[in-house]
Structures are given as C-alpha cells and as structure tokens.
Amino acid sequence: xxxxxVREKLLYIQTEDGFNGFKRELLxxxxxxxxxxxxxxxxxxxxxxxxxxxNEGLLQVCFMCIENPQNPYQNLVAARKSVLELNVxxxxxxxxxxxxxxxxEISQHVDECPCYQIECSLDCGVIHQRKSALQxxxxxxxxxxxxxxxxxxxxxxxxxxxxxxxxxxxKMDCNSCGMQVKKIxxxxxxxxxxxxxxxxxxxxxxxxxxxxxxxDEVKDHMRINNExxxxxxxxxxxxxxxxxxxxxxxxEEVDKHRSAQIEELTKQNNKLSNKIRHLNNVFMTSLAGxxxxxxxxxxxxxxxxxxxxxxxxxxxxxKCSISIEDAKAHVKVSTLKSGGDKNAKWPFRGKSIVMLxxxxxxxxxxxxxxxxxxxxxxxxxxxxxxxxQNKRICSIPIASxxxxxxxxxxxxxxxxxxxxxx
Ligand SMILES: [Zn+2]
Ligand SMILES: [Zn+2]
Ligand SMILES: [Zn+2]
Ligand SMILES: [Zn+2]
Ligand SMILES: [Zn+2]
Ligand SMILES: [Zn+2]
Numbered sequence: 001x002x003x004x005x006v007r008e009k010l011l012y013i014q015t016e017d018g019f020n021g022f023k024r025e026l027l028x029x030x031x032x033x034x035x036x037x038x039x040x041x042x043x044x045x046x047x048x049x050x051x052x053x054x055n056e057g058l059l060q061v062c063f064m065c066i067e068n069p070q071n072p073y074q075n076l077v078a079a080r081k082s083v084l085e086l087n088v089x090x091x092x093x094x095x096x097x098x099x100x101x102x103x104x105e106i107s108q109h110v111d112e113c114p115c116y117q118i119e120c121s122l123d124c125g126v127i128h129q130r131k132s133a134l135q136x137x138x139x140x141x142x143x144x145x146x147x148x149x150x151x152x153x154x155x156x157x158x159x160x161x162x163x164x165x166x167x168x169x170x171k172m173d174c175n176s177c178g179m180q181v182k183k184i185x186x187x188x189x190x191x192x193x194x195x196x197x198x199x200x201x202x203x204x205x206x207x208x209x210x211x212x213x214x215x216d217e218v219k220d221h222m223r224i225n226n227e228x229x230x231x232x233x234x235x236x237x238x239x240x241x242x243x244x245x246x247x248x249x250x251x252e253e254v255d256k257h258r259s260a261q262i263e264e265l266t267k268q269n270n271k272l273s274n275k276i277r278h279l280n281n282v283f284m285t286s287l288a289g290x291x292x293x294x295x296x297x298x299x300x301x302x303x304x305x306x307x308x309x310x311x312x313x314x315x316x317x318x319k320c321s322i323s324i325e326d327a328k329a330h331v332k333v334s335t336l337k338s339g340g341d342k343n344a345k346w347p348f349r350g351k352s353i354v355m356l357x358x359x360x361x362x363x364x365x366x367x368x369x370x371x372x373x374x375x376x377x378x379x380x381x382x383x384x385x386x387x388x389q390n391k392r393i394c395s396i397p398i399a400s401x402x403x404x405x406x407x408x409x410x411x412x413x414x415x416x417x418x419x420x421x422x
Contacts, residue, residue, distance in 0.1 A: 002127040005117045007110045010091040013046040021046025021062045022103060026088040039083055041065055047083055047103075051076035092116060095129070122156075201225075206232040280363045292320055292416040299412040300324060300402055313418055315340040316348050316380075320416045321390070327398050331368070332390040333418060337383040347379040349421040352393045357413035360405035365415075368394035 011026070012019035021041040024030070031039060031047075041048045043065035050063035052073045066073055088106050090099040095115035110116060114131035121133070122143035128136045137144055145154040150169035164170055168184035176196035181189045190197060198212040201221060208229060213221055222229070290313030296306055308320040317336040322329050333352045356366040380391070393416075401412060 002117065004119050004127050005092075007107070007116075010110055011106060012049065013044045015044060018064060020044035020064050021049050022083070022088075023047075023091070026091060026103070026106065028087045028089050028100065035082075039079055039086075043067075047086065048076070048079060049083070051079035051083065090115070203229045203232055206236045208232060277363045280365070290318065290418050292318070292414075292418075294320060294414045294416065295411060296322070296414065297411045299407060299410055300329075300398055301410065308414075308416070310336060311416075311418075313350075314420060315344045318418055320414075322414070324398065328395045329398055329401055330395045331393045331414070331416070333393055333416065334390045335380040335383050341382060346382040349379045351419045351421055352391070353417045353419075354393050354396075355415040355417070356396065356401060356406050357415060358405050359408050359411075359413060366400075366406070368396060 008014075008019040011022060013021050013023055021044045023046060027047075039047055039051075041051075041062045042059050043061045046062070048060065048062045051060060052063050052066060053060050053076055054066055054071060054073045057074070060076060060079065084102065084104040086103045088101060088103050090097040090106075090109060090113055092110075092113055092115040097113055097115040099109055099113065101109060112130075114129065116130050117127050118130055118133070120126045120128065120136060120141055120143065122137060122141055124141045124143040126136065126141065143157055145156050146160065147153070148155050148160070148163055148167055148169075150164075150167050150171075153163070153167075155163045169182055171180045171182055172186065173179070174181050174186070174189060174194055174196075176190070177194050179189070179194070195215060198214055199218070200211040201208040201213055201218075203225075204211050206229075208225065210221055210225075290311050292308055292311040294308045299306075304324045306322040310317050310319050312318065315338075317338045317340075319334055319336055321332050321334070323332070324330075331354050335348060352369065354368040356368070358364045358366070401407060406412065
C-alpha cells in the first residue's frame with residue numbers, strides 16, 4: 001500500500017531521536033575528505049544541519065545531535081554557511097524530477113515538487129503525485145461529485161445514497177397499485193390517478209355513508225344499496241321541492257309588496273302633479289296686473305340686447321329688456337315717459353314677475369322674481385326727459401333658457417307681469 005511522502009524523511013537522516021543531518025545522497029557531488037572533515041556530523045554522519053561544536057570544540061555535530069543541550073556549545077557559523085551553499089538534487093529524482101539547487105532551497109522545492117506523493121484532497125484514500133491532482137479529481141477519484149441521474153444535481157458519492165432518499169425525482173412504488181411514480185407526484189397519484197384509490201359513493205352527496213369505496217367494491221355496494229339509494233334520492237328531491245316552494249312563496253310575497261308600493265307611489269305622484277298644476281293656475285290667475293307676452297325669435301344667437309314692445313298699467317307705460325352678459329340673461333323692466341305722467345302718481349311702486357314659458361305645457365313654466373332687496377327698491381320716480389329707469393328683475397342662466405321645451409327652434413316665450421303695490 002502506497003503512503004504519502006514525508007518531507008523530513010526525504011531530506012534528513014532519521015534516528016531514534018528524530019530527524020538529524022542532511023542525507024549525503026542529496027549532494028550532486030560527494031564531499032572531498034577535507035570538506036567532509038569540515039561539514040559532516042560526528043554523531044549522525046550526515047551533513048550538519050545548524051552546525052555546532054561541543055565538548056570544548058572537540059566534537060562538531062548538528063544542533064539536533066547535541067547530546068546534552070545543558071552543556072555549553074557554539075554555533076559554527078562558517079560551516080553553516082558552507083552547508084547552505086552545497087549543490088543538491090531533488091530527492092525524488094528517481095521519479096523523474098530533474099530539479100537542482102542549493103541546500104538552502106531544497107526544503108521549499110520539496111513542498112512544491114510535482115513528483116511528491118500526496119493524499120487525495122477529497123479523501124478517497126488514493127495517494128498520487130502532486131502533478132496528477134487535477135486528473136485524479138476530475139477522472140479517477142471515487143469521491144468526485146456525480147450527477148444525480150434523476151434530478152441532475154451534483155452530489156458527492158458519499159452523500160449520493162442520502163440524496164437519493166431525499167431526491168423528489170426518484171421513483172417509488174405506489175403502495176396501492178404498485179405503479180412506479182415520482183416521489184414528487186405521489187400525492188397527486190394517490191388522489192386522482194391510482195386505480196386502487198378509494199372513492200365516495202355517487203350517492204354520498206345525498207346521504208350515503210360509504211365515502212371510501214375501492215374500485216372492485218363499487219358494483220357490490222351499488223347492488224346491495226339500490227333501495228337505500230333510491231330512498232335517499234327521493235328524500236332529497238322532496239326536501240328540495242319544499243325548499244323551492246318556500247322560496248317561491250317568499251318571492252311572491254316580496255313581489256306583491258313591491259307592486260303595492262309602486263301603485264301607491266304612482267298615485268302619490270299623480271296627486272302631486274295635479275296639485276302643482278292647480279297651484280300654477282291659481283298663481284297665474286291671482287296675478288292681477290299688466291302682462292307682456294313677448295316672443296323672441298333667434299334668441300341668444302348673436303344679438304346681446306332685446307327690447308320688448310311697450311305695455312301699460314293704470315296709465316304707466318313699461319318696456320322690458322333682456323341683455324345677455326356672462327352667460328346670463330339679465331331681465332329688466334323700465335317705465336317710459338308718456339303724456340299721462342302728470343296725472344299718474346309717483347313714484348310708482350310695483351312688483352314684477354318673469355315667466356319663462358314651457359312651450360309644451362304652459363302650466364309647467366318657470367317663474368323668476370327679484371330678491372327681497374331688489375323688491376324693496378322696486379319703485380320708479382317720474383321719468384324725465386328721454387331717461388328711463390331700468391330695474392333689474394332677475395338673471396337667468398342662458399343654459400336654462402335655450403333648451404327644449406323653453407326654446408323651440410330658437411324661439412323663446414317670456415311673460416312679464418307688473419303689479420302695482422300702491
Ligand atoms: Zn548530525
Ligand atoms: Zn523534485
Ligand atoms: Zn481521490
Ligand atoms: Zn436527485
Ligand atoms: Zn397507485
Ligand atoms: Zn352508496
């Protein structure tokens with residue numbers, strides 16, 4: 001059996017005490033007798049390692065060869081220097097290493113020598129030369145990682161068995177049907193594929209208690225329990241029917257209630273509509289005074305000021321105007337100068353109401369009048385030369401005016417009513 005190299009064994013003479021002087025066979029040329037008397041160890045007979053002299057200079061030995069280190073000794077500096085300069089070859093020359101150098105370098109060389117035998121770094125137990133390490137690990141080593149044949153993972157051979165136990169891609173026999181199934185798929189197989197899996201009886205949902213039937217038990221179960229199954233089924237149908245009938249009754253009840261509600265609401269709605277119509281009529285007829293019926297065609301097209309024909313009340317003469325500004329129609333009423341002004345009472349106190357006519361249903365027209373402050377100011381002094389007094393009644397957003405049914409083909413109907421408050 002091969003053993004790994006030991007650096008010290010290759011370089012030094014071995015005695016019972018350990019490793020001593022350098023081996024003579026390392027030298028490329030043997031020592032001359034003079035060199036020998038100067039550099040050889042008197043104890044181990046090798047070449048002195050860390051040369052010293054003992055016994056008052058009588059004995060020259062390696063430092064490790066000193067018999068009693070308690071006694072005085074001296075370092076042989078010159079001899080040490082000479083030893084380190086000696087020419088040597090690699091101790092593994094026989095294996096093919098052709099390295100040459102000096103003793104001072106040999107230790108380092110052995111640590112790197114390609115022919116030095118080492119143990120496999122993956123602990124397979126094989127001893128190989130340092131230079132064969134790559135080849136060994138990549139090709140020969142039994143400990144090199146291998147691919148799991150099931151999942152392709154790299155696994156060291158010592159862990160392969162453990163891996164195969166855990167590998168989810170390995171197959172195993174199904175305990176029920178014996179089929180080979182991947183470990184990872186076993187649960188699925190047992191639930192849905194396995195020919196031996198247990199199934200609930202088809203009537204389980206109607207109350208049959210057999211929920212784990214094997215394939216070969218199904219036929220017998222069905223035959224034996226035929227009557228039970230029929231009974232379960234009719235019971236289920238009967239109870240379902242009752243449920244459905246109850247549900248229908250509930251829905252009918254809800255429906256009846258809804259219909260009654262709708263009928264009641266329609267009635268109320270009609271009543272309220274009639275009330276509004278009635279109130280509008282009452283309101284219209286209660287407005288005694290002078291009324292202007294003003295039909296304006298091409299409303300809000302490009303004109304910004306509209307002036308109505310004049311109308312009169314108790315000797316006063318009025319005119320209405322509409323100016324369009326800021327998307328609003330500003331409605332104003334003014335008194336006009338007339339021959340009857342002397343006989344009339346001034347200032348005239350009055351109230352004006354503007355009605356935007358719904359051209360489909362006049363009783364659903366819109367009414368506008370000024371706010372309280374404008375009402376309070378709503379009196380007119382005697383008109384003087386060519387000056388009319390305008391009083392703003394209201395401002396109606398244009399968007400409210402130019403829409404069906406208040407505006408038909410660009411035509412708008414405005415009624416203006418002036419009432420005397422005197
Ligand atoms: Zn020695
Ligand atoms: Zn070597
Ligand atoms: Zn190996
Ligand atoms: Zn695997
Ligand atoms: Zn199976
Ligand atoms: Zn059953």
